[in-house]
Amino acid sequence: MAKHAVGCAHQKRWLLPLLLMLSASTLIAFFIRAVFDPCDRHAADISSVHNSIQVAERRVRLPPKIPSPPNPLSFMKSKIVLLVSHELSLSGGPLLLMELAFLLRSVGAEVYWTTMMKPSEADEVIYSLEHKMMDRGVQVLSAFGQEAIDVALKADLVVLNTAVAGKWLDAVLKQDVACVLPKVLWWIHEMRGQYFKLEYVKHLPLVAGAMIDSHITAAYWKNRTQDRWRINMPETYVVHLGNSKELMEVAEDSVAKRVLREHVRESLGVRNEDLLFALINSVSRGKGQDLFLRSFYESLQIIKEKKLPVPPLHAVIVGSDMNAHTKLETELREYVMQKKIQDRVHFVNKTLNVAPYLAAIDVLVQNSQARGECFGRITIEAMAFQLPVLGTAAGGTTEIVVNGTTGFLHPVGKEGVNLLAKNIVKLATHVERRLTMGKRGYVRVKERFLEHHMAQRIAAVLKEVLKKSKKGSH
Secondary structure, three states: OEEOOOOEEOOHHHHHHHHHHOOHHHHHHHHHHHHOOOOOOOOOOHHHHHHHHHHHHHHOOOOOOOOOOOOOOHHHOOOEEEEEEEEOOOOHHHHHHHHHHHHHHHOOOEEEEEEEEOOOOOOHHHHHHHHHHHHOOOEEEEOOOHHHHHHHHHOOEEEEEOHHHHHHHHHHHHHHHHHHHHHEEEEEOOOOHHHOOHHHHOOHHHOOEEEEOOHHHHHHHHHHHHHHHOOOOOOEEEOOOOEOHHHHHHHOOHHHHHHHHHHHHHHHOOOOOOEEEEEEOOOOHHHOHHHHHHHHHHHHHHHHHHOOOOOOEEEEEEEEOHHHOOHHHHHHHHHHHHOOOOOOEEEEEOOOOOHHHHHHOOEEEEOOOOOOOOOOHHHHHHHHOOOOEEEEOOHHHHHOOOEOOOEEEEOOOHHHHHHHHHHHHHHHHOHHHHHHHHHHHHHHHHHHOEHHHHHHHHHHHHHHHHHHHHHHOO
């Protein structure tokens, strides 16, 4: 649901007509995408998504499928794989691991899932995600039961997801750790210093390999583990992520995009000709929403002072959560009130469904601070929708955005505020540049960042890890 600074607009009232208007394949893809999109998001109503899929499947008949090329992961058929996640939530790491689970299940692998940390009380999100996995044939185990130990010992491959999952090795396997380490692939997504704890990473040198989402993050981990703990990283593989087929279907369906654009803009109260600059990430200091709003306000002042002939500009913050009552959430709204730009800034609640907002906006702002994103999948998702990206020159963003070609990069911190403001003005005043950058970004996605690209990269890693695990078992 979309939540304004001054009110609330509900999306549910336009979901039914949307169902009737989208093509069969795009329609079902739009809702399926909500199940495992790995960005920091929160589902407002997962059960309604499931119901919508069922309605769509009853009302439409899918066209015959075109034969697909051989799946690069087909060699994983009948392999036993245990996936260990530190948590099960709507954040990037767990949802990305779920996506791997589905890719492996699609080729006939025997996949088990276990979650280290769960709340003591019932959690609707965990319940829904676990059942989504079970519906796809993934077997969900208790992290601390004997069954998880038995599966780990007999598995062909064990994937630890995030650095924090390293605690599971000693806590659960205990004396059996040495037997399992040779077949562990450690999938690391973190870039922050608090994850470099010896209790998390002490077994890193002994595992079969580490898989990391960007070259810059891999270099950071290599240097940090050596400098801080004097331990060496194992063989490390960089695997850039890719957009799912479901998201690409929506992004390439002009009718679907037009319908989504119209409805989202109506819910936000903006016109079709207005220019929307959006930051789509959970609200936090590290994601840079506060600095983005400063840049946005500065861009409005530049336009006013120079009397530039541009349509009204709007900033959209997708990823808000006023129920959390955080200090930053309050600060953002107070800043908007203080600068009297309430009619130009729109706060939208966390959501799994980013496709409607990508269809509705004109430019994505990726303003992650400090070391930036490990990868930043929302960036390639935006590029699939032919959107230019204004990103920080940090982390994985620098491996996705080509500065001056598919978008513009600016420094992190306060030093980047003025340049981001100028870049906003550049794209607002040069329509052809904005559209050309978006088209070039789309071409880059098609060349590098699709699901089959990611599957090929992961397949190459898994083959190497399986070879090493066989050697280690002899």
